[in-house]
Amino acid sequence: MPAKFDTYKDYREQTLMLLQSAREGLIMYEHDFSACGFSDRAVAQALNDLLVRNPAAQVRLLARSADYIAAQCPLLLQLANVQSQRFTLHLANTDMPTLLTPFILADMQRFVRRCHFDWAKGETDDDAQEVTRLRQAFDLAWECSIPSSDWRRLDL
Numbered sequence: 001m002p003a004k005f006d007t008y009k010d011y012r013e014q015t016l017m018l019l020q021s022a023r024e025g026l027i028m029y030e031h032d033f034s035a036c037g038f039s040d041r042a043v044a045q046a047l048n049d050l051l052v053r054n055p056a057a058q059v060r061l062l063a064r065s066a067d068y069i070a071a072q073c074p075l076l077l078q079l080a081n082v083q084s085q086r087f088t089l090h091l092a093n094t095d096m097p098t099l100l101t102p103f104i105l106a107d108m109q110r111f112v113r114r115c116h117f118d119w120a121k122g123e124t125d126d127d128a129q130e131v132t133r134l135r136q137a138f139d140l141a142w143e144c145s146i147p148s149s150d151w152r153r154l155d156l
Contacts, residue, residue, distance in 0.1 A: 002123065002124060002125045002126070002127075003123065003124045003125075004121075004122070004123050005120070005121070005122055005123070005124075006120055006121045006122075007120050008035055008120040010120070011035060011036070011112070011114060011120050011122060012035075012036060012037035012040075014112045014122075014124050015036045015037065015043075015104060015112050016037065016040075016042055016043060016046060018104055018106050018110060018111075018112050018124070019043060019046035019047060019050070019104070019106070020046045020049070021106060021110070022046075022050050022057075022106040022107055023050070023053070023054060023057075023107055024054060024056075024057055024107040024108070025050075025054075025057050025058045025059065025060075025106075025107060025108070026047075026050070026057075026058075026059045026060070026104060026105065026106055026107075027060045027062075027104075027105045027135070027138050027142075028059075028060070028061045028062065028103070028104045028105070029061075029062045029063075029092070029099050029102055029103055029104075029138060029141070030061075030063055030064075030102040030104075030117075031063065031064045031065060031102065031117050032063055032064065032065040032066070032067060032068035032069065033061065033063060033068055033069055033073075034068040034072070035102070035114070035120070036104070038068070038069065038072075038073050038076060039068075039072045039073050041075060043075075043076070044073075044075035044076050044078075044079055047059055047076070047079060047087070048079055051079075051083050051086055051087065057086060058086050058087075058088075059083075059086065059087045059088070060088050060089075060090070060142065061088070061089040061090070062089075062090050062091075062092055062099070062138065062141060062142060062145055063089060063090075063091060063092065063148070064091070064092050064094070065091070066089060066091060066148045069089065088147065089147075089148045090142060090145035090146060090147055090148060091145055091146050091147075091148045092141055092144075092145050093141070093144040093145055093146070096140075096141060096144040098137050098140045098141045098144070099137050099138065099141045101113055101114060101115060101116065101117075102114045102117055103134055105131065105134050105135065105138070108131060108135060109126055109131060110124070110125070110126045110131075111124065111125060111126075111130070111131060111134060112124045113125075113134070
């Protein structure tokens with residue numbers, strides 16, 4: 001069901017609802033995921049629930065920077081260590097600006113998207129054409145991205 005939002009609080013709420021509704025997988029693109037509330041326990045729990053509920057589910061994060069996750073999201077780091085084959089973070093290639101707006105796409109059916117990296121204003125929707133466009137842009141950006149080791153802990 002389409003909805004609009006214009007505050008970061010609403011963006012975090014819409015993001016959490018989308019994460020909790022995911023059944024098959026998630027693809028996400030953000031600057032560093034700080035605006036999404038990814039340091040919250042509820043986000044880590046929603047992602048964990050998805051991966052436990054569906055052994056075939058995949059979670060792919062594409063970020064411009066991994067610093068926030070590495071420094072502020074210990075529960076996500078723990079989940080990524082346990083589910084490393086199904087929970088991956090890549091860094092976007094800044095020379096390939098194929099993605100211009102941050103978004104989260106659940107089950108290749110529903111999305112939450114902000115209009116710009118610097119604004120909270122955005123929307124949720126399930127428009128099939130827009131879902132396809134977001135998926136194609138993400139796939140192209142993912143192919144040109146690099147895996148990030150910045151958020152992996154080294155156990156010595």
